[in-house]
Amino acid sequence: MNKALPYTFGGLEKISLSGARFVILPVPYEATVSFKPGTRFGPESILLSSRYMELYDEETDSEPWRNGIITLPEIVQEIDSAGKMMKKISSIAKKMIEKDKFIFTLGGEHSISFPVVKEYKKKYPNLKVIHFDAHADLRNEYEGSGSSHACVMRRISELGCEIFSFGIRSISKEEKNVLPELKNVHINFAHICRNQTLIDKAGSIPEGDYYISIDIDCFDPSVVPDTGTVEPGGLTWYEATGFLKKFIAGHRVVGADLVELSPSNHYCASSFMAAKLIYKIIAYISEK
């Protein structure tokens, strides 16, 4: 390990909050995982990998870090109370949004997206969500809880946000049946919307203020094997970045998250990929 590098996103020197456009918020929260545990180690693993990234981006011919990226201290997990945890996330998100920061939240399980989206919606009443995931996450309840990771998009839809979901290839009959009633949710199944069709879709999404939520299991297991619930038939790197580049060029994006990375000790490709994807999104946004 290179001890000379600060333990921050990109190994960047600490800067003042006022000098930062982008705020990295690590939230190692894991309470309602379905299968393989470990998402609580996601933020740490992303930060660690990100310290070895090249900070020049050849695709945009830019140095995105020059726009100011600050890594906040991680939000310490409240294991006994999901409500308390969500309140902690809300309060930090609120402060950052008031200061006009772009928050990039690192999960942790997907349920952490809800409080951040809710705070952004207060500032941007017409907030819409781009959602990358293998799963629809539209269950009303899962294992007796409405705040499970498997319900997060249902809760966000109830805030009145229009949601555009991509990479979906795992959905329950209950969720499928409720889809016609959820007029603000637009599901793009992976077996239909893939390759160039997916990238082209970025151009036909309505204008507005957007939040991007990326469950890393949207990717194919050959790209990202380290996630809680793995599904075959996912996205490739160039499908995802091709879509994001095109989407961000034509839309205003105000915040984002990357969740559900469950790093293994022996294989770090997933964590490096997550770090690079975050930096790519920062590069695309900074380019505008």
Ligand SMILES: [Mn+2]
């Ligand atoms: Mn998922």
